[in-house]
Amino acid sequence: MTISYFTILKNHLEHMQIEMVAAAESAADEAEPLTEGPEVCECTRMLLVTSGEGTLAVDGEEEPLKAGDCCIILSGMPHTVEAGPGSRLVFKWCHFHASFGDRELYKWLRLPRIVHMVQDEAAGLMDKIIYYVSHEGLTSRLRIKAAMLNLFSLYLERVPFGIEASYPEKPSQELEKIDTVLRYIDGHLAENITVEDLARQIFLHPNYFIVFFKGMMGCSPIQYVKQRRMETARALLLRPDCSISDVACRIGMKIYYFSRMFKSHTGLTPSKYRKLASVTAGSAPRS
Structure with missing residues (x-):
């Protein structure tokens, strides 16, 4: 593990600016899919699955989703979220702009798209974000940023940061x-x-x-x-x-x-x- 890996992450979290633009809870099943085709957002998306099973497809690559899975989809990346056969997929989500969300930086660091979290803790943080997005007050943005930093912390704590896991190939x-x-x-x-x-x-x-x-x-x-x-x-x-x-x-x-x-x-x-x-x-x- 090069020393730069953790240092880059630490510095970007410390200096990160967050602009939350939307947050809610959604559900999908076979009869009522979320979209008819791939979505492309101009913001970064974070999704937390709370029940059911499904798949996340990004740039033609599919990954399974289950309760407790949290995924980050960077802006400009075509993707679809679908429920599995006979399953109803429920997830909390938020859309935001953040200074860490540069696609090249994300690619260089090789962060995983999906990690499995402690569901109750992560869901509680998502609920706070959803609440404060629709209740503008003096401290709403601060509470949103605090909840997002906690979510990023949970996400990073679940990333396998061994050299074999993080650098299967030569570092960029x-x-x-x-x-x-x-x-x-x-x-x-x-x-x-x-x-x-x-x-x-x-x-x-x-x-x-x-x-x-x-x-x-x-x-x-x-x-x-x-x-x-x-x-x-x-x-x-x-x-x-x-x-x-x-x-x-x-x-x-x-x-x-x-x-x-x-x-x-x-x-x-x-x-x-x-x-x-x-x-x-x-x-x-x-x-």
Whole structure:
């Protein structure tokens, strides 16, 4: 598993913007099919089967559907959803636009089209989305985004992220390129990293590199470098063998600048963060 795979997913979830456009519950059977032919939507669709059996056909490839199955269909992809013989297929669905939904990115990551979820939890989240789509209020969009992020979390937790499962073939050139860049960043955090340095690793002009990096990671190269420095600093501060000056040195900062930047980033000084983190590190979240 290349380090880029999880990093790309994490960054896109953190920076993802969601515009929910419709949500409801539908049903189909042999006597009353959903459509007469393939559908093509200009938005991304998420479907959660709650009862019955059927099939999902996308680009001529058919996959079986059963209760608990959740599928993501990207915009512009012709597809049909049909009930199985003698079965009534019931499913909750939502249509949305999201910054993660780039077809090329989805193809590069090779995410599965269908995963099987814990039905009650996923259905409860879908019900929230359906409710708040039709009840516009001050917090409706926030509640929809929270429910969608939870659904994406359930979806990703069910993806078999082993190297054999995720990469049955050689990783794409795009993943190999971004992996080279991310490894370079992690290996040179103590140095002054420039866009030119990063672009040189994969033989791109800096202007093209910035576009490529943002398309893959959801943020600019410099934003990502700062993010990695702060993530590394937080991890190192949990280690009692690392002094604050050691932490600053390992991420390439003078201690006074590091302390100022860390407080700006977390709202806490490094010493205060270390003290609080050591107290809470072993505490499990409440269910």
